[in-house]
Amino acid sequence: MEQFILTATLAFTVYILCLLGYRLTLHPLAKFPGPLIAKLTDGFGGVYALRKDIHLKIYEDHMTYGHVVRYGPDRLIFNTESAFQTIYNSDRVTKSHVYRAAQQHADQFNIFNVRDRGMHRAKRRLIGQVVSEKSMRSFEPVMLQQIDVLLQKLMKASASSAPVNITPTVRQLGIDIVGHLGFGYNLKMQTEETNHWLMNAFYLGDWRINVCMQWPLLTWIRPEVISGLMPNSIRARLFDLLDTMIKARLSQKIDSKHDLLGVIAGSMGNEFKSLRQQELWTEALFFFPAGGETTATAISAAFFYLSRNRECYKKLADEIRSSFLSGSEIRQGPQLASCRYLRAVIDESLRMCPSVPGVLWRELVTGDDGTEPFIVDGHVIPKGTQFGVHIFSLHHNEEIFPRPFEFRPERWLEAKDEEARKAMDRGFAAFSTGSRGCAGKPMGYLECSLVLAKTLWYFDFEKVSDLGGGVLGLPGIRGRINHFQVDDTFAATHNGPSIKFVPRPDVSHELS
Ligand code: HEM
Secondary structure (H helix, E strand, O other): OHHHHHHHHHHHHHHHHHHHHHHHHOOOOOOOOOOHHHHHOOHHHHHHHHHOOHHHHHHHHHHHHOOEEEOOOOEEEEOOHHHHHHHHOOOOEEEOHHHHHHOOOOOOOOOOOOOOHHHHHHHHHHHHHHHOHHHHHHHHHHHHHHHHHHHHHHHHHHHOOOOEEHHHHHHHHHHHHHHHHHHOOOOOOOOOOOOOHHHHHHHHHHHHHHHHHHOOHHHHOOHHHHHHHOOHHHHHHHHHHHHHHHHHHHOOOHHHOOOHHHHHHHHHHHHHHHOOHHHHHHHHHHHHHHHHHHHHHHHHHHHHHHOOOHHHHHHHHHHHHHHOOOHHHOOOOHHHHOOHHHHHHHHHHHHHOOOOOOEOOEEEOOOOOOOOOOEEOOEEOOOOOEEEEEHHHHHOOOOOOOOOOOOOHHHHOOOOOHHHHHHHHHHOOOOOOHHHOOOOHHHHHHHHHHHHHHHHHHEEEEEOOOOOOOOOOOOHHHHOOOOOOOEEEOEEEOOOOEEEEEEOOOOHHHHO
């Protein structure tokens, strides 16, 4: 027996050494630069994903190794606008198998993790009906009601000069809005604390997914082993709540509301009764972080940068206050669309601080035999490679965005020439692009625009502490005090800024 164990250990060691040697020398990606350990194992990315600072590490590695970096035995990352356009707009490319990490069960897919094209198209058609620009016209009153709740909270805080931590405040708003849009359900995140644990649940879920995407080996280990990332108690609680929401909605007339569940039900006709709730759960599990967390990041970043850049603050306040006659006029329409500086502030906030900062991993579609080489920035991508563009690095590529760590909404309005402007548009990846680009982009812009415009209509605001910024003396980006700091847990997570609101005397009566 002892002899057998010895031989097996020896054989295994030789196998591992040969594998590592192959990855370093003969592997089709051997010629690409990158950190040594990353060339040997996905565990390199996995560890940084566990630490939640993988976006900063990849940015540093792009600075060290250039526009293409090998970030796993079979992985390549780019940071150019040409790579971004080539990869995400190609018919030959699909989401990588690492998205399996986001599946609850092997045979259940949602719009985020589905890889089959036909199934994706069907899901996109359905969900598109709920989040499209047209749909937003009927949903806007509900969104406005929720934003009114936020404004009342800010008014209350201002009465006692209490600072407001923007991150949890707008996350609660975002989740409430998605609760209505998804299930016509009032989660009351903004007014009661009962469901506040949801914020932690979404954060842990996203983190787990990100770690497993970087290090897929962990997906195959039983979830209990990494249950520290998503304790079963929270999981069970989340599923119970989704169950309650779905049941509550099913007890109402299906066409009484224009929400995700109503649309899915409408599309299924009589079959709806037999719809497995799990399928709705899995769609809902993505819908909340997709719709709630992403917009919260954009809004938090905008507050952070506006409260530190008084010139930009003043320009935006002037634009909003001269475009409308009352706060209730601020709603979807040509007047809001004409606020160009507002749009530039949102885009610049998302550029500096993308809500999804990492790599959206892609691979060649199954059946693509690679006869025709797939070329990105002059590099042939071998079959079996996972590849993508790192959004944070692309957004801080100074060839496209000069002085990338400066918050300058003006760059979107006064590009030095047509070419420079085109490069910025092509290099702006906050919503991704192509057939798997964000389906909720119109909703994201609408929500951010309404929150920022209405807040600046009713209030002036300023920062009260350095919360959300970097810490002087820390190395790299963490040391930048005027950079909004996030952790990378697939969606960005953050804290702050801390803001004091002062009602504008001539208009605050409109709110009461
Ligand atoms: C500022 C706000 C937002 C940002 C920055 C954002 C960003 C993104 C990104 C980067 C993706 C691609 C993910 C991937 O390829 O893995 C995506 C996909 C998606 N987003 Fe958003 N998102 C935002 C708001 C929303 C909202 C409000 C909704 C609606 C509830 C939404 C729904 C979706 C859906 C359904 C997809 C999957 C699309 C598909 O695969 O066909 N997003 N989003």
